[in-house]
Amino acid sequence: MSDRGVGPSPAIVLVRPQMGENIGAAARAMLNFGLDRMRLVAPRDGWPNPGAVAMASGAGRVLDAATAHDDLPAAIGDCDFVFATTARGRELAKPVMSPEHAMAEARRLVAAGRKVAILFGPERAGLENADIARANAIITVPVNPEFFSLNLAQSVLLIAYEWRRQGGDVVHEVQANTDPASVIEVEKLAQHYEARLEEAGFFFPPSKAPGMKVVLRNMWSRLGLTGSDVQRFHGMLRQLLRDRDQG
Structure with a gap:
């Protein structure tokens, strides 16, 4: 049978x-x-x-x-x-x-x-x-x-x-993109934060800026971000800048 x-x-x-x-x-x-x-x-x-x-x-x-x-x-x-x-x-x-x-x-x-x-x-x-x-x-x-x-x-x-x-078959209230973020997605996120931190004067003194940027790039790559994580980080930074500009 x-x-x-x-x-x-x-x-x-x-x-x-x-x-x-x-x-x-x-x-x-x-x-x-x-x-x-x-x-x-x-x-x-x-x-x-x-x-x-x-x-x-x-x-x-x-x-x-x-x-x-x-x-x-x-x-x-x-x-x-x-x-x-x-x-x-x-x-x-x-x-x-x-x-x-x-x-x-x-x-x-x-x-x-x-x-x-x-x-x-x-x-x-x-x-x-x-x-x-x-x-x-x-x-x-x-x-x-x-x-x-x-x-x-x-x-x-x-x-x-x-x-x-x-299997993660439980239905959640918000469906999220839980696939691992691609290399290009993480790269764009790093560039976004790096540019805004540059504007804010975070990389100081200038002689240490290259090393500080390497540390940040390494942080993004080892976090194991999902596609949804990347979008959230972009959104949080945009909101912070929007509040600053409107303040």
Whole structure:
């Protein structure tokens, strides 16, 4: 049985899930944050499962598109990079990432056209070493070490939230140009400030002016400005000069 592929978001792979209700709750958590690709590995109570449908509520479309697989290799065979979620330290030598770091890496991989999957273990004991061995990296949530148990839907929710947050998909009141400013944009900004500072007598004494200008140029280039930042800096300077001229 095949699904639509991982596409522009990771596949959420539930390995040997035990209760249909937990699968449904995981589907709700996924759809809350824009994930809709679920794969199931040997669900204990079979598939489809009426308990999952009842718990999924408005997220039934995630279950409708979910695919069931007999084993983990079949579920992730088309994937290029696999994360395994586990709360415990393991003997296996693999990169260990926080959810934030992992989802930033997932975003990078997906943007490069790679297919990504994230594994979640069964409710009672989590992923086994044999499962984790098939992953490229481990995601560990910094929970209380004296009580590190998370239920399946909670685990999915944490990762799905971080995926959404990393993508900047939240709608802001003001849409800004967050692309990095081009070299020419930064150059024009530097020239604007340099000319106005020259008029104000900032570069004094004249013998130190060249060095002061180099320091300012270096400052602009290392700020990591976006296109919107550049426009704001231009606007602030124009407003200051307008107030001065009108005063």
